[in-house]
Amino acid sequence: MSLINVQGVVLKYIKLGESDKIITILTDKLGKVDVVSHGARKTKSKFMASTQPFCYGEYQLYKGKSLYTLSQSSIIDSFQSIIMDLDKLSYGVYFLELIDSLTENEAKSVSMLALLLKTLYILTHDDVNLKLLRLTFDFKAISIGGYMPQISKCLKCGDKISEGYFSIIDGGTVCRNCKDNKYNYGINKETMNYLHIIKNIKLEDLRNIKYDEKTIDYLQNIMTRYIFYQTDKELKSISLMNKINK
Template identity: 60%
Template sequence: MALIKVQGVVLKSMDLNDNDKIITLYTDKLGKVKAVAHGAKKQSSKLMASTQPFCFGEFLLYKGKSLYTLKESSINESFQELLLDFDKIIYGSYFIELIDGISEDENKNVSLLALLLKTLYILKDTDTNLDLLKLTFNFKAISLSGYMPNVKTCVRCKKDLDCGYFSIIQGGMICSKCFTPERDIYGINKETLTFLRILKNIKLEDLRDINYNKKTLLYVETIMDNYLNYYIGAEFKSQMLIKKLKKK
């Protein structure tokens, strides 16, 4: 029985039966995997704490016919402070749901794991605007997963732009000459395009230093939510909860 030691974050934890769980991990060596955690539902189990969503730790796994089995684990960071803040737990849930949604099983992407961890630490330790953090996380996650929209040039004629239209179907900006009416297309002025380009390139730790217009942020957030839904093919539960939060 070959054992493999990985570092990873628990994306999801589901009951298998009265005693056992199936967890979804995003790991450094294997990418996204599912593992059975025998006895993890028991109060006395050493696996109970480390199999909660958000938990970052080390996991000792072995592969069965269809699933991995978790043999041992240790916690590096539980992120349990998020549970004390309703808004943060909703946004944190969004981050792990997005990683789950855009990742294929056993497709390793160490940069995506690093992005998730950095985002969760910023969420836990700072008062960064949650919508700005979510929007920047979206840009970086889809870029690392191969879905990055073109916000530099027209996707049709390759002309440099300072305004135009954003097409979800075409995957980026379209100039006024190439524009044709279609569904899911948004007008983009110079200020909005500048903001899109900032989000694409900014470091997460620098978010609190940027100036932004709240209306522009909400407009771009709507575009990116629809962009993600189009390419992933689903809307996350946490995404719907965030929309409800905004209506309060």
């Protein structure tokens, strides 16, 4: 039996039998893996806390025929304060679900784990506008996931543009002449500028930028449609997040 030590964040779990769980962890060495945790739903289990969603920990696993099994674990940060705040929780659940939808099992993605950890730290410690955090997270997560939108040049003719349209289907900006279907959303100079900011900014610098909530809402609507079109996955957490943060 070979053991492997990984660090990772628990994205979700499903119940198994009477007291077991299968947890999904985004890890540093193995990418996303499903791990059987025996007895983890018993209140006295040593795995009880380390197998909760959001928990960032060290996990020792061994590989069975198809799944990994948890052998040891220790918590690095449980991000408990996210769970205590309903607004933050609704965003946090969304961040976990989007990352789950953008990653394949056992495809290594250290940068996705780094993005998730940074986002959870900011959600926990920083006083940052949550809508702005989500929009920026979305842009970075889909870019790492292979769907980075092209902005500033027209996707079709290659002309440099400072305004135009965002094409959900083609994944980026197009000019007035090249817009050709109903999945185009107008992008004026100001929104184009915001797109550049969220593409380039480091998450830790978000608290320093000026933002206009209407523009953020407008771009988020485009982003949400774009993600849905490209991934073809409906995220359950979106409706809850929208309800709580109306």
